[in-house]
Amino acid sequence: MAPRLPLSKLEMTQHMILSKSLSASQMTKAAEYSKRSIINISNNLRQFGNVGAPATRVGRRRSITPPMIEALCDRLLEKPGLYVDERTIFLWDEFRVQVTNSSLKRALASVGWSKNVTRQRAKEQNADLRDFYIHNLSDFQSHHLVYLDESGCDKRIGFRRTGWSPLGTAPLQVANFHRDQWYQILRAYCQDGIVLSRIFQGSTDSAVFEDFIGQLLRHCGRWPEPKSVLVIDNASFHHSDRIEELCTKAGVKLVYLDGGNENRDRERLYSLSDR
DSSP: OOOOHHHHHHHHHHHHHHTTOOHHHHHHHHHOOOOOHHHHHHHHHHHHHSSSOOOOOOOOSSSSOOHHHHHHHHHHOOTTOOOOOHHHHHHHHHHHOOOOOOHHHHHHHHOOOOOOOOOOGGGSSHHHHHHHHHHHHHTGGGGGGGEOOOOOOOGGGGGGGGOOTTTTTTOOOOOOOOOOEEEEEEEEEEEEEEEEEEEEEOOOOOOOOOHOOOOGGGGOOOSSSSSSSSEOOOOOOOOHHHHHHHHHHTTEEEEOOGGHHHHHHHHHHHHHHHH
């Protein structure tokens, strides 16, 4: 490999080439290196605008292309809390490209993205949604309301995100890295506490939810008795003719709310029950 030319001589050669006042032979004598080096520097100036050519990438091609990074960043703006494997699945669904977790981290770091503490902003801050919430619940008292909600978990949720260790040593937590079965939790609660709950493996669909509603209605009263209003978020499988039929037959009112208002509803329920 040829020796690296001193920066001072490269700058001098650049000035001589740009001045166009000397021949290649004269510049060779002044800079004290070969005519071939003068020609190469001249070609670099003409093609790249610099005395040196851009670095040639060594190694395999990147598996994550700029369009993939752009799509992933747009997705993270919507859902910043995605796990690494969920981001991998997103890229597979969108581009049919299998990427590694380390490639994902490097790609995000290359565009200036890093993992930070999430800042929460309540959707209820929207004035229109707040008015809609007040309108929907203005006819009810806290003892009327029964809230339904579902959530899922697996063993990964139990991992600690931080830990203590000696200075300069990263904490190490030894655990099974495989994911266990996904568990779904269906629950209904009012100001007196839990009315009905169900825990099972798998996911919730319309059939499971309808069966849970049928069982829950046995614990509800007819309007305007206590526990006579079911408050449900706007998930697609919560809307079915069967659920409306069951509630109508039981004399129970059914209220659908936008998902952003659900936490506010619970806070109102608890504040009313404390009075």
